[in-house]
Amino acid sequence: MKKKFSFTLVTALLLVGLMACSGEDEGNATSEAGSSGELSGKVTMWTASLSGEPFDSYFADLEAAFEETHPDVDVVIEDIPQNEIEQKVLTSLTGDDVPDVVNLAPRYMINIAAQGGLLELDDLVSEEVQNSYLEGPFKAGYFEENLYALPWYLTTTVSWYNNEHFEQAGITETPKSTQEIYDTAKAITDVTGNPSYFQIINQGDTVIEKMISIANGDPIVEEGKTVLAENEEIVEFFTLTQKMYEEGIMPQENAEGSFSTAQELFMANNLSLLESGVTFLGPLESGAPDVYEASKAGQPLNDLDAPVNVAVMNFSVPSKTDNPDAAVALAEFVTNAENQLEFAKVAGTVLPSTNESLEDEYFTNPGDSPKALGMLEAATSLERSKVLIPPVENSSELYEIVKMAFVKNIQGDMTPEEALQEISEKWDASFEKAGLTPTF
Amino acid sequence: MKAKAQAKKVILYIAMLAICVITVGPFLYTLFISLKPATQGIYDGLLPTRPTFANFSDAFYKTDFVRYLLNTAIVTGIAVPFNLLFSSMAGYALARINFKGRSIVLTLIISTMTVPFQLYMAPLFQIAGELGLRNSYVGLAVLQISTAFGIYFMRQAFLTVPKELEESAYLDGANRFQVWWKVAMPLVKPTLISLAIYTFTFTWGDYLWPLLNTTESSMYTLSIALAQMSQNFDGGNLKLISAASILTTIPSLLIFIWLQKYFISGQTDGAVKG
Helix, strand or coil: CHHHHHHHHHHHHHHHHHHHHHCCCCCCCCCCCCCCCCCCEEEEEEEECCCCCCHHHHHHHHHHHHHHHCCCEEEEEEEECHHHHHHHHHHHCCCCCCCCEEEECHHHHHHHHHCCCECCCCCCCCHHHHHCECHHHHHCCEECCEECCEEEEEEECEEEEEHHHHHHCCCCCCCCCHHHHHHHHHHHHHHHCCCCEECCCCCCHHHHHHHHHHHCCCCCEECCEECHHHCHHHHHHHHHHHHHHHCCCCCHHHHCCCHHHHHHHHHCCCCCEEEECHHHHCCHHHHCHHHHHHEEEECCCCCCCCCEEEEEEEEECECCCCCHHHHHHHHHHHCCHHHHHHHHHHHCCCECCEHHHHCCHHHHCCCCCHHHHHHHHHHHHHCCEECCCCCCCCHHHHHHHHHHHHHHHHCCCCCHHHHHHHHHHHHHHHHHHHCCCCCC | CHHHHHHHHHHHHHHHHHHHHHHHHHHHHHHHHHCCCCCCCCCCCCCCCCCCCHHHHHHHHCCCHHHHHHHHHHHHHHHHHHHHHHHHHHHHHHHHCCCCCHHHHHHHHHHHHHCCHHHHHHHHHHHHHHCCCCCCHHHHHHHHCCCHHHHHHHHHHHHCCCHHHHHHHHHCCCCHHHHHHHHHHHHCHHHHHHHHHHHHHHHHHCCHHHHHCCCCHHHCCHHHHHHHHHCCCCCCCHHHHHHHHHHHHHHHHHHHHHHHHHHHHHHHHCCCCC
8 A cells, every 4th residue: 555655656747757857948939030130939929918819810820921922930929918917028028938029018118128127229220110000109109219019000099879769869960178068967867867977087098188188288297397277278177077976867886987887787778978989898898799889989079179198008128028129120021001900900990000991991991890990089189199208217106196086086075176285285396205206 | 392493403404404505506597597498598598408519519519618628637637636735835944843933934825815817817927937847737737726815725734733643753763854744644644635625626717827828829728718708798607607517517527526625624623723
């Protein structure tokens, strides 16, 4: 019995050892560019939350096309859940298993670049390629005057509304000012008996973007000094959101303020109007088919010439890549006009960041489905869109300050003036502490 | 008197029912969503109007669910027996062998439980890479093998085994290894089963380490697949996500139901002696 047990134990341990050895050195077979100047070796690209169909087929075709152009290059594309991609890149930089090209949102890019984790692309990307991108999204790849990313797909803000609710209230146009939002939302709530308007807060960033749009060209921060309390339209926005929350025109859940809460309420027919990206409709098609059919898109709920935020997804090259030439070539290939256009068609709810692809008929005449209408509006608002919040080191602190003050304001714990005063004082202190003097 | 006892019973049942709704409610809600047909919205009523398994078959066939399920099963299959083996060996040594610095070793092991994973994940990632454990099943399971919790849990259980039983085995000529295997281990079976369930649950649902330690998506586990589905860039299909969540939960549920009798007694065993 004793022998039998010992034998089993030893066999099991050996098995573990063998299995552990089997994975050794896999994924490290990267080589440099070939001596003839032709690209070669392995290049690994990480995408963020783009797994499953139709993306798997799209990336398989993309991989094959790049390998056909560069026969000595082996492209590997892996998908990582978006919320953890920053952590995974940072962890990988501590070892040797580093990807060569990574799909990052600008906020992740800034953090990784600030820690020296990304390659500067200024001299590695030709001027011709740099000029092929839309100016606003391209600038989102800069941090401290160095280029760390090439822009890929975009989403801009549009307004979404439930057309059935609009018809019930006899409304035919989306509002274009905070006062019009109030009047429209009140009319709908009076008819449906439900809250109708939702101001997405997220981390506080969405409220900041909204304030910049409302200011319509006037800065809310001038050389590190906050001036938003002096803007009458912003004061009106704080006043009317507080009033709407108090009167039940905005739901109680708005104090939590996340994008997903807004989606749930809209899907449950408990919301009629809000501003968000085109991807807002994503889960509605399968999760609430009736609401999806009743959904319509319009321009953002501000002046028609006000700046609109654009959310950029881009590609960066980690500084520890073994194959920088092939990595940059792959990033350029994935983000070229032809591939971006194809990707936008496959995804159905995003816009390309290259001038040429936007000229395609797909964006001028995308069809009449709710998603297509959303994309049409997004393509229209793209003309006046830019990254509204500049990349600053203390951005998380700025977001948090606005989130707290905005929530206290809508809940009536502060007057609008007090809330804006609090934001101004805390932002000024934050800029002073960080030694920053931005204007935006 | 009888009426008072009955009223007490009714209150007790209402309380139990309320607790049951709180604990089982979210699971049932997810199940109902997963059974809803394409034409029914997820918020259109609580129950599915025409229940369908289409979301389950989509989750199973339209994703790499089978591969992820297999990966998760293999990783869990490695983690559970090895954690039981090493934790019980270490636990027995700490409970029964009087070696120098035993209390210091025990304190050190327990203190590792207070260190957050985020603090040591980078060095662990490097070590796993250098040992060739990247993209390997052992690499994914290694964190759940010989855990501080398991060692402490088993040590507490071994402390409850009467020393006299072990002493009589020694008198009969058994060595320490035989006493551990043939006398002590059978007496802590409920604790072993509890630890097996804990290890199964932790490994089955482990997310961050498998994500960090894999650079090939073919090695992903179910929890990563679920995150991919739910973090889909345009929000994803909630019926499909619900169906995949249910499919992921079923193995844990079945194992718990099968072993729950031992699990409950095992939990109380560990608490008897400090």
